[in-house]
Amino acid sequence: MAVDAAVIQQHLIDPEICIRCNTCEATCPVGAITHDDRNYVVKADVCNGCMACISPCPTGSIDNWRTMPRVQAYPIEEQLTWDELPPELTPEQLAAAGVNGAAAAAPGQSGPEPAADPEPGSVPFNSAQYGASMPPWSAAHAYTNLYSPKTPxxxxxxxxxxxxxxxxxxxxxxxxxxxxxxxxxxxxxxxxxxxxxxxxxxxxxxxxxxxxxxxxxxxxxxxxxxxxxxxxxxxxxxxxxxxxxxxxxxxxxxxxxxxxxxxxxxGSSFLMPNHPRSHIVMVCTGTGSAPMRAMTEWRRRLRNSGKFEGGKLMLFFGARTQQELPYFGPLQNLPKDFIDIHLAFSRTPGQPKKYVQDLMRERAADLAALLQDGASHFYVCGLKSMEQGVVLALRDIATGAGQDWEGIAATLKREGRLHLETY
Ligand SMILES: Cc1cc2nc3c(=O)[nH]c(=O)nc-3n(C[C@H](O)[C@H](O)[C@H](O)COP(=O)(O)OP(=O)(O)OC[C@H]3O[C@@H](n4cnc5c(N)ncnc54)[C@H](O)[C@@H]3O)c2cc1C
Ligand code: SF4
Ligand code: SF4
Structure with missing residues (x-):
């Protein structure tokens, strides 16, 4: 029995397929994933098999598991040198290590114990935990991974x-x-x-x-x-x-x-709702505007077709200066009754710094109403450094309006209505 307890399903990342996007490292709640210039790897002694990283991984390279005697688990130093995954240990190799072939536990079952919850009040704010891994209910079906690095x-x-x-x-x-x-x-x-x-x-x-x-x-x-x-x-x-x-x-x-x-x-979760009267709140910086442009343009085409009644569109868009803001000119041409646009510039000479979260706080009343509306969908995209400030702003707006933020955030996540994509 002691031998069985010493067997783990070791969590590994396939270096041949992984596109080094950092999504898994940003998602893992216990810091089990790390990387260098070459590979993304999983620390066997930290991963508890919670599976939080599996669905957000765009390539599926994260979903690899090897039955291993715990003492022989591949250290990260070795994983960082890999160009491909090692094969499964054979039954003979496992037997030689004193492992009964039937003893392999399901992922996570014999991994390390999850870290104990910190004392109440001492938990650092982790914005990534609020991001949904499910698409909205009315999203269209997304095709993924049709072309891999081996078959571009x-x-x-x-x-x-x-x-x-x-x-x-x-x-x-x-x-x-x-x-x-x-x-x-x-x-x-x-x-x-x-x-x-x-x-x-x-x-x-x-x-x-x-x-x-x-x-x-x-x-x-x-x-x-x-x-x-x-x-x-x-x-x-x-x-x-x-x-x-x-x-x-x-x-x-x-x-x-x-x-x-x-x-x-x-990507199979950061997708837009397709049901009539669904609201879309978009918060982005720099090139994080790309998916927002795609969603806005699709809604604009639907509106022009006259066959779709959209809900509110709100855009909070930040850049260092107006000159660095992608698509500044075309944005000015969108009708005001179609989209409510707020631009924040953090480095305009002679002007106070403004970030997207500042503009969100200025529109707290509207955002609080949208947070309580089951038809609202929130999308955040841009550099990693903006994510925490934006989610904190949503939290403060909710609590400032007397709402139960944790309850609302749990609903948004469960229903695929708050999406975070930062890099
Ligand atoms: C889900 C996802 C979506 C993305 N979407 C976009 C997008 O729409 N448009 C876009 O331009 N990029 C986007 N990126 C970032 C993009 O994948 C690359 O990381 C970026 O273009 C840098 O690649 P590179 O080869 O030019 O730099 P590299 O040669 O890989 O890196 C050079 C150096 O620059 C640093 N660096 C990497 N990225 C940035 C950055 N964005 N700003 C400043 N320094 C950086 C690196 O840490 C490194 O030190 C996205 C990333 C992810 C994970
Ligand atoms: S399974 Fe859970 S603990 Fe392990 S690497 Fe993924 S997110 Fe982290
Ligand atoms: S999320 Fe997937 S593709 Fe991205 S770094 Fe992690 S394993 Fe690689």
Missing amino acids: TTATVAGNFNCTEAGFDSETHHVVLDFGAMPFPLLEGQSVGIVPPGQDALGRPHQPRQYSVASPRNGERPGYNNLSLTVKRVTEDHQGNPVRGICSNYVCDLKVGDTVQVVGPF
């Missing part, structure tokens, strides 16, 4: 222009990719992976980078098999040091007629 498809660049008024260092490009006759069904809120050509410092092909789709389901140009992306040219890292982002610069420099390797589609 080819798209042709049909357009590429700077969609900001900013210069090279802060520019964001609107890029249109055409799939010709190749199937690539997409919904608003999904993303694709772009495989940059060339190799990394270790001589391996570059990993794909993920980009949210900025066009609606029937194409950037209605009826065409194309999509658009909103790609920021990365010229400095998150600490502000100069760097040349591999994929973002590759995409921003593409010329019309160039071909690109594409994987995906990814």
